[in-house]
Amino acid sequence: MNCEKQRSMLKKIQEIQFVAVELNLYLDTHPCDADAINDFNCAVQILEKRKQAYQDEFGPLLNFGFGGYSKEPWQWVESPWPWEI
Template sequence: MNYDKQRAMLRKVQEMEFVAVELNLYLDTHPCDRDAINDFNCAVEMLQKHKERYEAEFGPLLNFGFGGLSEEPWQWVQGPWPWEL
């Protein structure tokens, strides 16, 4: 398995999560900032795409029903887990 590729893809997910959270926090205090709302929406779309790509190649990022559908064998136990990279 190519762990360098997995780490790089996971890093993109983490980066976009950071951007989305920061913009969310900004919008909590500036709810009418149209540019920030657009940036937030773009960040969320990019985050979703990065998550979909990662999960399609390496399996779910989350468990307990939040990771979407699973294939056989049960993907969650296939390592390494995201926090082990």
């Protein structure tokens, strides 16, 4: 398994997720900022693409139905787990 590639992909997910959360917080107090709304929507789109690319290659990021469909065998129990990287 290519742990360096997995680590890199997780870092990119974390970076764009940070951007999305910060924009979400900003929009809580500035709900009419069209530029921020556009930036938020772009960040969410990038985040979803990065998550899907990660899951296609390394399996689910989350369990309990939030990680999408699982391939066979059940992938959630395969290691390393996302927080072990």
